[in-house]
Amino acid sequence: xxxxxxxxxxxxxxxxxxxxxxxxxxxxxxxxxxxxxxxxxxxxxxxxxxxxxxxxxxxxxxxxxxxxxxxxxxxxxxxxxxxxxxxxxxxxxxxxxxxxxxxxxxxxxxxxxxxxxxxxxxxxxxxxxxxxxxxxxxxxxxxxxxxxxxxxxxxxxxxxxxxxxxxxxxxxxxxxxxxxxxxxxxxxxxxxxxxxxxxxxxxxxxxxxxxxxxxxxxxxxxxxxxxxxxxxxxxxxxxxxxxxxxxxxxxxxxxxxxxxxxxxxxxxxxxxxxxxxxxxxxxxxxxxxxxxxxxxxxxxxxxxxxxxxxxxxxxxxxxxxxxxxxxxxxxxxxxxxxxxxxxxxxxxxxxxxxxxxxxxxxxxxxxxxxxxxxxxxxxxxxxxxxxxxxxxxxxxxxxxxxxxxxxxxxxxxxxxxxxxxxxxxxxxxxxxxxxxxxxxxxxxxxxxxxxxxxxxxxxxxxxxxxxxxxxxxxxxxxxxxxxxxxxxxxxxxxxxxxxxxxxxxxxxxxxxxxxxxxxxxxxxxxxxxxxxxxxxxxxxxxxxxxxxxxxxxxxxxxxxxxxxxxxxxxxxxxxxxxxxxxxxxxxxxxxxxxxxxxxxxxxxxxxxxxxxxxxxxxxxxxxxxxxxxxxxxxxxxxxxxxxxxxxxxxxxxxxxxxxxxxxxxxxxxxxxxxxxxxxxxxxxxxxxxxxxxxxxxxxxxxxxxxxxxxxxxxxxxxxxxxxxxxxxxxxxxxxxxxxxxxx
Ligand code: MOS
Numbered sequence: 001x002x003x004x005x006x007x008x009x010x011x012x013x014x015x016x017x018x019x020x021x022x023x024x025x026x027x028x029x030x031x032x033x034x035x036x037x038x039x040x041x042x043x044x045x046x047x048x049x050x051x052x053x054x055x056x057x058x059x060x061x062x063x064x065x066x067x068x069x070x071x072x073x074x075x076x077x078x079x080x081x082x083x084x085x086x087x088x089x090x091x092x093x094x095x096x097x098x099x100x101x102x103x104x105x106x107x108x109x110x111x112x113x114x115x116x117x118x119x120x121x122x123x124x125x126x127x128x129x130x131x132x133x134x135x136x137x138x139x140x141x142x143x144x145x146x147x148x149x150x151x152x153x154x155x156x157x158x159x160x161x162x163x164x165x166x167x168x169x170x171x172x173x174x175x176x177x178x179x180x181x182x183x184x185x186x187x188x189x190x191x192x193x194x195x196x197x198x199x200x201x202x203x204x205x206x207x208x209x210x211x212x213x214x215x216x217x218x219x220x221x222x223x224x225x226x227x228x229x230x231x232x233x234x235x236x237x238x239x240x241x242x243x244x245x246x247x248x249x250x251x252x253x254x255x256x257x258x259x260x261x262x263x264x265x266x267x268x269x270x271x272x273x274x275x276x277x278x279x280x281x282x283x284x285x286x287x288x289x290x291x292x293x294x295x296x297x298x299x300x301x302x303x304x305x306x307x308x309x310x311x312x313x314x315x316x317x318x319x320x321x322x323x324x325x326x327x328x329x330x331x332x333x334x335x336x337x338x339x340x341x342x343x344x345x346x347x348x349x350x351x352x353x354x355x356x357x358x359x360x361x362x363x364x365x366x367x368x369x370x371x372x373x374x375x376x377x378x379x380x381x382x383x384x385x386x387x388x389x390x391x392x393x394x395x396x397x398x399x400x401x402x403x404x405x406x407x408x409x410x411x412x413x414x415x416x417x418x419x420x421x422x423x424x425x426x427x428x429x430x431x432x433x434x435x436x437x438x439x440x441x442x443x444x445x446x447x448x449x450x451x452x453x454x455x456x457x458x459x460x461x462x463x464x465x466x467x468x469x470x471x472x473x474x475x476x477x478x479x480x481x482x483x484x485x486x487x488x489x490x491x492x493x494x495x496x497x498x499x500x501x502x503x504x505x506x507x508x509x510x511x512x513x514x515x516x517x518x519x520x521x522x523x524x525x526x527x528x529x530x531x532x533x534x535x536x537x538x539x540x541x542x543x544x545x546x547x548x549x550x551x552x553x554x555x556x557x558x559x560x561x562x563x564x565x566x567x568x569x570x571x572x573x574x575x576x577x578x579x580x581x582x583x584x585x586x587x588x589x590x591x592x593x594x595x596x597x598x599x600x601x602x603x604x605x606x607x608x609x610x611x612x613x614x615x616x617x618x619x620x621x622x623x624x625x626x627x628x629x630x631x632x633x634x635x636x637x638x639x640x641x642x643x644x645x646x647x648x649x650x651x652x653x654x655x656x657x658x659x660x661x662x663x664x665x666x667x668x669x670x671x672x673x674x675x676x677x678x679x680x681x682x683x684x685x686x687x688x689x690x691x692x693x694x695x696x697x698x699x700x701x702x703x704x705x706x707x708x709x710x711x712x713x714x715x716x717x718x719x720x721x722x723x724x725x726x727x728x729x730x731x732x733x734x735x736x737x738x739x740x741x742x743x
Contacts, residue, residue: 005478005485009634013485014234014470023234027191029204031262034193035064036115037255038122039248039265040108041274042100045134045663046340049098052108053126060124062117064259068108069095072254076222082212083442084243084502086343087150089311092275094247095254100129101310102341103136103663104274106247111255111263134340136663138283138306145304145335148314157322157388160329162287165298169289172298173366177286177358179731180655181306182279184347185675186465188236189269190276192252195262202229205249208242208503211461214495216245217253233493235465235503239646240346242465243504246276273668277345278656280305282317282354286362289329294372294380296327301359304335308343312336316351320436321359322388323596325381330388341663346504348646349710352437357650357731360433360714365727373416374432374718375402375602386596394595394695397626398434401602401689405432405624408687409604418725426608427741428619429723435601435711439628439693439702440507441587445498446515448477448523448583452576454567455487458519462492462512463503466642467705468635469512475631476513476699480520481566482552490516498582506599506703509631514585514697522583524549527569534573538564591695599702601625603644603711607719614738616720618648621712622685628693628702640686640708647712648676655732 017023042049054066072095085091094106110121135142147155166172192205201223207213210230218225235242252265267276282305289298303317318332347353367374382399385392406412414430415421421428446460458477464470473490481488491497500512528544531537531554539547539556548557555563570579604622609615623644630636653674657666667673686708693700713731721727724741 431718643708
């Protein structure tokens with residue numbers, strides 16, 4: 001008997017706390033005697049600080065300290081790199097020298113007794129610079145691209161002779177794409193409250209990776225790791241911007257130590273455009289060669305992303321190209337252009353979202369050249385295996401996704417002729433695109449405690465930036481233990497809980513979920529051993545192999561007796577003291593070698609374009625995903641809707657614009673950095689194709705967070721082409737791009 005908690009559309013177990021204000025975010029952990037810090041950001045884009053009027057600011061009412069490179073402590077900055085950090089380069093060391101590397105770099109912090117006084121002190125600070133013009137545009141003649149070092153993306157990969165095959169192709173296409181820099185726009189700003197107790201530091205800090213924030217801050221301050229505790233039970237959206245430990249965390253800790261009080265530091269929306277990462281602008285070339293029958297003969301994909309001068313941020317821009325479609329001749333190349341800006345970082349669907357915009361747009365363009373339906377073109381090039389790595393997929397449901405999607409979206413009712421569909425004055429277009437994201441898995445740990453009342457507590461460091469980690473982990477534990485979900489309490493967001501990988505790369509459900517499952521199985525073993533050894537137990541003296549758990553009770557195999565519950569075993573064997581075990585989950589290394597593991601999806605969009613004013617709107621969209629097991633369809637659907645909304649932003653709105661004179665972000669606020677609001681978001685439908693993948697991990701979960709953004713932007717751009725006959729290869733697609741479709 002199983003509770004069958006997995007697969008049920010359970011409502012969020014933390015929903016009530018979230019809507020009643022009971023859920024506390026980093027900035028809400030106010031401490032007694034707390035002071036406030038505000039960062040002063042560089043207003044030069046490159047150069048050196050020549051003076052700061054710190055003494056004058058320090059005399060302003062309520063100001064407790066003004067900390068600059070002149071009086072900041074020399075920090076240890078011990079070596080530290082996590083998998084999420086750029087493999088090459090060195091993080092920004094804050095307030096350690098007079099150098100300005102990019103506009104917005106922190107150059108001072110003002111600490112005061114109230115937030116207003118700290119704000120005022122920061123605004124009143126006068127900093128002077130010797131400044132040069134920074135290079136902030138990848139197309140600046142002074143910008144030079146380099147071959148990236150390390151990271152997940154292979155810089156160059158090829159099979160066959162892609163250039164030769166392109167030259168010989170019956171039908172060919174060779175085009176370029178330009179996708180704007182984007183910033184993550186979570187509702188919750190970055191925030192850290194730092195409190196020292198002697199040489200022990202507690203950080204209530206917005207983080208997608210609390211165990212790494214602990215390790216990194218320990219390295220920066222030269223402390224033993226256990227002296228730092230990071231606490232973050234809730235995250236108000238992040239999308240990658242809180243994976244790394246950015247400079248403000250260090251600054252909060254410096255400030256708290258300097259004034260001898262707990263210090264709260266919250267970034268303003270404007271500040272979030274400078275030192276907390278961004279999706280790098282990308283420039284790409286895609287060339288396709290095909291036979292007249294639509295068989296791909298050549299794929300060339302060259303992509304360049306921007307990075308900072310001090311770190312090489314790499315993402316999987318060209319990675320999917322080698323396995324998305326069957327083609328004998330493929331060449332991919334990935335480069336970086338170092339600029340005088342902050343370091344980019346992962347942003348939902350990092351690499352894949354940008355790279356697949358280019359390749360899925362190109363494939364759509366090719367389909368019109370060939371006069372073959374875009375879905376049919378993909379079907380004709382569906383690979384039997386991952387041809388890039390020459391190994392089978394653990395599972396791949398792309399064609400099933402297209403079949404279900406085409407049916408539900410009414411693809412058959414689409415007139416294939418561009419500019420043929422209208423709704424009154426409006427031009428109507430329908431487009432589709434493929435999505436993909438790897439099924440990542442890094443080792444994770446979890447701990448479980450069974451109490452005498454029969455309830456269980458499960459803990460893992462983990463995070464929840466919104467997908468519903470509390471709920472889904474509760475379901476995994478309830479399912480594995482055979483208990484009702486009400487008996488399970490799952491906790492996360494503390495660095496002293498068992499270590500987990502970053503809450504990113506769509507791996508929390510897979511990795512932490514597998515660790516939770518492992519812990520549940522381990523506690524069953526432990527309790528069975530105790531029961532067998534306990535004279536008062538119903539199974540006393542049995543062989544542990546001769547007992548079994550079923551429906552939350554232990555009995556001898558084949559025995560019809562009711563058996564013993566978790567609580568009964570704890571109450572009798574251990575005198576009622578809770579029983580606790582920890583466990584780890586790793587991916588089977590053999591399977592990791594044997595299989596190519598990815599989730600796939602098909603995304604459909606219908607747009608309207610007003611030919612008089614050039615406004616494109618998404619009218620409806622559908623995402624169909626083959627992403628392994630779906631633990632909670634309600635939460636999974638909600639997560640995918642969120643990703644698709646992000647894709648609408650990428651396609652039509654989001655663009656961080658820099659002033660080339662100094663690298664200032666000219667739209668560093670939500671009035672001019674556009675994200676979709678309710679009026680921009682049409683009905684979005686999400687469907688999952690059933691996929692049972694025993695290879696990816698014990699739960700069979702592939703993850704959904706990233707893939708749900710991937711594919712949306714090309715589906716929209718392809719729909720705009722279908723509606724207007726105008727092919728747009730620059731994102732975001734804006735009114736000025738569509739003013740000429742009126743003819
Ligand atoms: Mo996701 S970009 O790995 O938070």
